[in-house]
Structures are given as C-alpha cells and as structure tokens.
Amino acid sequence: MTDRLKELVDAGVSIWLDDLSRQRLTSGNLEGMIHDQHVSGVTTNPTIFAKAISDAGAYAEQVARLAAEGVSTDEAIRVITTGDVRDAADLFKPVYDDTDGVDGRVSIEVEPGLARDTEKTINQAKELWEIVGRENVFIKIPATKEGIPAITATLAEGISVNVTLIFSLDRYKAVADAFLTGVEKAIDNGHDVTKLGSVASFFVSRVDTEVDKRLDAIGTDEAKALKGKAAIANARLAFEVYEEVFATDRWREIETVGAKPQRPLWASTGVKDPSYKDTMYVEELVTSGVVNTMPQATIDAFADHGEVKGDTVRGTYDEARKVIADLEGLGISYDQVVQVLEDEGVSKFEASWTELQDTVTSALKKAAAK
Template identity: 55%
Template sequence: MTTHHNDPLADLSASGVSVWLDDLSRELLESGDLDALIADKHVVGITTNPTIFASALAHGDRYEAQLRKLAEAGSSVEDTVFVLTTDDVRSACQVLRPVYDRTDGVDGRVSLEVDPGLAHDAAATVDRARELWAAVDEPNLLVKIPATAEGLAAITAVIGDGISVNVTLVFSLDRYREVLDAYLTGLEKADLEGRDLTAIHSVASFFVSRVDTRVDALLDPIGTSRALAVKGKAALANARLAHRIHEEVAASARWDRLAGTGARLQRPLWASTGVKNPDYPDTVYVSELAIPGTVNTMPGSTLAAFADHGTVPATRVQDTYAAAADVFAELARLGIDYDDVVATLEREGVRKFTDSWDELGKTVGGRLRQLAAG
C-alpha cells in the first residue's frame, strides 16, 4: 500500500475502504463544503438519517425561503418533509455524480431513508421506496430500508424493482445473513424480469459503536477482571464476524451464478463509527475496520479525527476472526445474552430513528404554522 505522508484518509482510501460522510445539510451543499470534502478529504459518498435531517432543519436558515413557499401553498407537514429531504439528496447526488461515473457506480452514492415509522410494514416501505426513487430521480441514490424482519421482504421487492438499497440498522449476525439472502433473492427476481443487474447496488449498514455501548453497560456491573478485559471488544468482534459471513456468501455457488450476469455484491458498510466512550481511541472503529471492499461512513468529527491522526493497520481481517469468536465465547461465559443484546439494539435503533423523524415533523410543522401566520 502506498503511504501518503500526513494524509491518513488517503491511506484509508488506498487500502480499499470507501470513505463516506454521515451528514448532509443544505449548508454543507450550498457553502461548497461538500465539494471540498470530496476534493481534499477523499469523501466518495454520503449517508443520512432522520436525526441528521432534524438537526439540519432545526439549525439552518437556508430552508427558510422554500419553507415559506410551501407554507403559502398549504403544503402538509408530510409533503414538506418529503420535498425538503428529496431536494437535498438530489442536490448531493448531483454533486457526487462525477465520483459515481468515475467508479462505475460503486461510490458517489447518497442515501435517503424511508420513513422509519414504516419499519414494520413491508408493503408501505416498498411504496415509499418507489416514491423516493422516482422523486430524487438520480441513479446514485440509495434508498435506506431498516433490517427489521418485515424490512427483509421489502428489500427483496425493491431490489427486484431495480432500486439500489442501503440496508440500515443491522446489528445481528443472523440478521445480516438474512439481509444478504434478501438481496440475492431480489437480484434473482430482477434477473428473471430481465433487468440490468449491473445497475443495482447495495450496502448493508452494520452498526458498530452501539454494540460496545450496550455490552459494556452489561459488563460493568459484573465488574470482575474477566468482564473488564472484554470491555470495548464486542463491537469490533461483531463487525469482523459479519465480514466473515460476507466472504462466505461471496464464495458461494449462488453468488457465482449471479456474478456471471453482472450483478454487484452487496458491500458491508460500517455505520455508527463515532466513538461514544471517551476512554476509547476516537478513530478505533475506522482504523480497526480498514478492510478492502468495505465502506466506512463517519460523522464529521470522526472524519476530522482520522484525517488528523488516523492509522491503517497492516493486519488482515481474516487473521482476526478466531479472536473475534473468542470474544463472544467469553461474553457467553459471563452470562451476556448476545441475542438479547442485538434484539434490544434493533428495537432501540428503530425507536430512535422514529423519534427523530417525529421531531423533524414537529420542527417543520412549527415553521409552516409560523410562516402561514405571516
């Protein structure tokens, strides 16, 4: 690997990791900051979520003129949120279009979430995904669908329609296997319908730091030296074992047949990579998951930290699988129920996104009422 002096993000990119930003706002778009991140910080994609949009709308004045027009037209809160978010994502897609073209569609991607309140309604999720795809009308969009049990059927249906998907809120290894299966089933459906599989892309957003937050909170009360010795290890172990599943699918006969038709393998995307425990290195979920062929989407603070002092270890991920399995064996011996941990994280993840979506609606509704009142 070529070493780029004083440019850790260049090293990360050269290692085969796609650097994406977990942030989007009209300020970022209109100020030229996004262009600068692409040019100078090796950013080749963007993810969004309801929390990010809620913050952007609550704290940014660049939405004011459009909100005023929508208020005067009597636009509903739901329609206004739809217009504002799809407009921002469309603009970001256009900014990133040269990256998309240069990488043959692998990067240059922008994600937009289906209303998380629909996470347990497959049919409604499919309908909204189609609406978002049509409204943004850019080939480098990824529609985000939560990896709930109901979301799996929606993922298959949407991929079958030829819509590219970012599967979000993946915590469990078993669920990740189901996500990969849903993606392959969708590709097989699209193939039967004669669609161009080369145009369909997907990432699976495997959440990282929240696993440590949850597991560490269970280890602290145990308090033994054995318990404290595995603090901060569960998240990386979980992600590394997820990558092993990805490799198993990539080596399967089922995938081999689809690859022969030009299909693109779904890539693992490491999400929730900002460190929540200040005792841990602030770039640990980036440097320790610097795996070729993966995506790391970082909040701005983590991106800046890695740009300043990040490193790319020489260790191959395949050499970490045995130790990762040992972490979970030790957690089980300590009485930590993995299935309960990941089920809790999925429920909390959907709830947090739904709460943020509701907060976004309240913010927009308040502004519409103020502007309509003059």
Template identity: 55%
Template sequence: MTQNENLAQLSAAGVSVWLDDLSRDRLTSGNLAELINTRSIVGVTTNPTIFQGALTKGDAYNDQFNTLVDQGADVDEVIRVLTTDDVRNACDVLAPVFEQSGGVDGRVSIEVDPRLAHDTDKTVAQALELWKIVDRPNLLIKIPATQAGLPAISRVICEGISVNVTLIFSVERYEAVVGAYLAGLEQARQIGRDISHIHSVASFFVSRVDTEIDARLEAIGTDEALALRGKAGVANACLAYAAFERVFAGSNDLWNSLAAIGGKVQRPLWASTGVKNPAYPDTLYVTELVGPHTVNTMPEKTLEATADHGEVRGDTLSGTAEASQGVFDALTAVGIDLADVFEKLETEGVEKFETSWGELLDAIDAQITAARGRN
C-alpha cells in the first residue's frame, strides 16, 4: 500500500504520527493495520474518554464481557481485562514499527486510573501493575503531570518503564516534567539499570489552551484582545519546543552524561490537536507544529484532514521562541492571567478524565447487573 503524501512529508520532517484512538473494532477489522500502511501511523494513544466510548458502544466486546461475568469478575476487573487486552493487541500490531524504529515508535499508551492523579504511591503501584499485565516492551504508561505525578514519573522511569506524561499545559510544568524524567534516568543509572531501553514522551495539550484563552479574550473584548485569538495554543507549544531544545540539544550536563550511556530524549508530544473552533484551519495544530523529535497524536478526523489538504512546509517550530514569547507578553498586557489559565486547564483535564472513567464504571456495572439478572 502507498502512504499518503502529506503524512509521509510530515514524518520525513521529524514528526511521528500517532492515532489518538483505539477500539476492538479497529483491531479486528484491520483498520489499525491499514492506517499504519496508508497514513504513516506509528503509534497509538488511549485515555479514559477513548475507552469509555469504545467499551460502551457496539457489541465487539460482548463475548469476552459475558465470559468475564460468568467467571465472577467485578467491574474493575472487567474494565482492566478489556482495556489491557486491546492495548496488548495494538502493541502486537505495531511491533514491526517498534523494531524498525529501534524502539522510538510503535508505541501504545495506557493511562493509570485518573482517580489516582493526586496520589503518588498509588499511581506508581498501578503503573507497575499495568506494565506487568500488558507485558509488551512497546507499551507507554500514561501518568498525569500533576504535582503528585512528578515524583511518580521519576520512580516509574527508575523501574525501567517507559512513560507518556500527559495533561501538560504550561511551559513551567513541562520543564518540571523534563526534570522528573532526567531524575528517573539518573536514579536508574545509579542502580545499574540499562537506560537505553527507557523512552518517554511529554504530552503537551494544545487546542484546550486556545479554547480557554479565546473565551477570556472575547470577554475582554478590545481590538487588541480579539486580535490575539487562536494564537496562544501554537505559541505555547513553540515555547515548550524551545525548552526541549535547551535541554536535549544544549549544554545540560546531566542530560549529556545520560545520553553518553544511551539515554533517549524525551520527545514533546502535541496532544489535543483536533481543532475545536471551526473558524480556524482544521490542520492548524499539525502544520504549525512541525519539527524534529516530535509526536503528534491525531483524532481520525484531524488525521484525514491532514491527509486531504494539510500543507507541510518543513520545520515550523525551530526559531519561533521570540515571536511566541511576544504573543504571551501581549496576552499578559491585555489582562490574561496565564497562571490561572493553566491551573484551571489542569484541574479540568483531570476532572474530565475522572468523569469519563466514572461513566465507564457505571455503564459496565449496569451491564454486569443486567447480565447476572438474565442468568
């Protein structure tokens, strides 16, 4: 099969294209394999919202669900088995990509229970559990970049487990995430672990930044404020990329010592790249965020939009820090409290995943009750 030209150009420019979705139907129908062959897909991400949608629609899980219920499984066990089976099977589909890329790509992410986002010890315990259950080297464990998540990241990395750090909104928090990754690698080195097999990505959310800041700009309502709509998300990501380059392409002594024994860069990952405002180009968070050592996780709608009309112009990230800082300075000047924006987005991000997980638990619990009532 032939790869789509636009997505192939994106890959050639240094962007790993990952699909932000997974379901049993995608696996059994061969759709995921087709996307690998025609859309340059080299990874998959999941989250509680994705699983909530997959497990509560259609009948793809019915046979396995009924078997688990007959065996006496409770709601947590049912969800754990169904989701980890999907992730394991997706890891197997992507195994050739994993091998061909030397472990850089071919990755599939699964998230710890979002209700644990503020509990370091329980996050670490579940990360270890999920790693053992899925039992695939191309797995990434998703840990949120909350204050409690930061030490969990270091501890899990130290255990030799690859991590996808999620729910990053501010450059300041991103820099703390990089520090947590490096600390974990250093701890792993100190106990004699081979760090060359440990990988990580840092998932920086993009579209939600524009959604929140645009609403505040419109509330301010001045010409200066309105002229800044749709600029914050890309500028924020560009500043994060500059921070990435300062550490991983600069003179950071700790990183350079780790790289010398096989340490891998923690790649910036652009998440939430579906454009929510129809006034903006639907490939905005793809074509404006192109650069070496990056990942873009796309919902299928964004993937297909990029395949159809995305204009890949090469590296659009490098050298943008000064202009992006100018955007942030202008936002502050018109009255945007950026610290408040990022705090709100993190809180809402955790709450949204908790809500989706709760809805999934309730739905599966009701299905279990109904199944046992029929028996």
C-alpha cells in the first residue's frame, strides 16, 4: 500500500494538523496521527477551540470547576486553551527532539482583537509563552503593519513565533526582515537561538476565493482560464522571496551561531471550490523546507489519492509572475486583492474570538446552573 503522506514528507514537506481538541489528546487520536500519518506539528485558532469545546464533553469537568471558581470568560479561555496546547506540546516533544527543534511545534494565537496594537500583542505573546511553559510552542502573531514590530520584539525575547495571516509578497518581505532583526536581537540579548523557531504562514485558498470571484464577474474565456491559479502563483513567488532572503550574507552570519531559518508555511490549504481537486494546494506546493498545515479532511484526502510529482515550486517563478501579470491585465489589482484579504482576515479572526467567547460563556452558565 502506497504511503502517500510519507512520500510528501520525504519530498521535504512537514505535515501539520490544523486542529486540536481535548478529545484528540485523550483518545490517542493525535498520537496515532503522529505515528500513522506523519503529522509533526499542530496549529490552532479560536474557531478550532470553539468547535472543540462545543462538540465534546471532554471539557465538562474543567468547565464545571472553572464555573464554581467564578472565573471570567476570558480567564476560562486562557486556562482551557493553554492547557490543551501544553499537553499537545508534551505529546510532540519527541518529534521536537528528533528533528532538532524544526518540527514538533504547537501554535497558540494572541487575541485577534490585538492585531492592530503592537504593545499589547508583545505583552500577550510573553504571557502565553510563560503560561504554556514549553519551548516547542509557537506564539501566533498576525502580519499586520502593527504586528511586524511585535514579531521582532517577541523573537528578541527568545520566544518562537508563527507569523500568521500573510497574503502579500511585500508584507512577507517585511516579515522576513522582522525575523532576521528579531534573531539578531535575541543573539545580542544572550538567548540560545538554536532553540528559537519561526514559520511564516502564507494563506493560500483565500487568494483564489477572492480572485476567482472577480474573474467570474469578468466572465470572458481569458478570465475563466485563470481561475484557480492565483493562490498557487502567489505562494510560489513567496518561496522565491524565501530563497533570496536566506541566501544573503546577513542570514549566513546569523546562521553561524546555530539559528534556523524561518520556514514558509502553507495555511488555508483546504480547497474552498469543490470543482478543484481536494489536494490541489498540497500537490502544487511541494518543495523541501516548507510546512503544510492541513485540516483533517485534506490529510485524509492526500493519504487516499494525493500525488507527489516532484518539486512543484522551485523553477516555477516566471510562470507564476505571468499569472499575476495576466490578472493585472484583466484589471484585477494584486495590491487591492491582498489588502482586502488582510482586512477580511483580521475581521474573521475577531469574529472567531467572539464565537469562542460566546461558546465558553454558554458552557460556564450551563455548568453554574447545575
């Protein structure tokens, strides 16, 4: 039987699960995915936690205890989410050790409402790092303009960072520079940068969702021929930036003390348009040195019928540039698309936080009424 996920890992792609729940932890499900599906990391967000808490009775005992203690909703969220992340980090510690800290990482996000506030983001990143207390944790910080200096400051404290919500190439260049500056400062501050990790999470499928909508509005054959191409082109050009940044003398100097590069991470890789192959955003973004964080359905789909067709990123840059140029030629502005996506992304993050608050508030009230 073909182990397609193993082929993907052998091609240099780290498979991370975009999900976490108490039930996955206690049932042995997540441990099984490490061994059977080559999962080497986990990413979380407020929507994932809201679903976990509303779907499972696994939290009932803890919620009842927190309700009896009279804690606030936000305090309860902090206790529940950091507890799950800590337990997941412990589960992934052997992977972390085996890969010298490259994989075995678990991400937890700063509150989305702080996305436009640099200082509060930095402070909460430090708090989450201290509360979880595991060196294989990533603190997720969004790549807003206000998030860029927070990334540098957090890394400078020796705290590993998952930079999330990246859409544009220009913003990614700023993220990479923030990473380099942060690691340089961490070195100056005396931190052990061999343990300092970072990924830059480029959102994929949402780019096609926005661009395809505009192509449908144009409606010409030329427009239809470009559907489903923008997201992959954008991610491939991001990898070109990655190659350029981590070939510089500046990086080479940082690398001499054992620092690891900030790997590109492909996020939002579940297909939104059912007419596209469900493994498209995995198959077309295969290259060594990247992470693909997938929902369970995408992992299962790839295990069943995914194809590793060699490196599908390196050497594709001119073709990718032509896709972006062709879209511009049709009047679809790249800069406008990525700005819309960032603004929407921040709004969606905030809405998901509200959803999590509502879920936990409801659970606390039910527990208190018993």
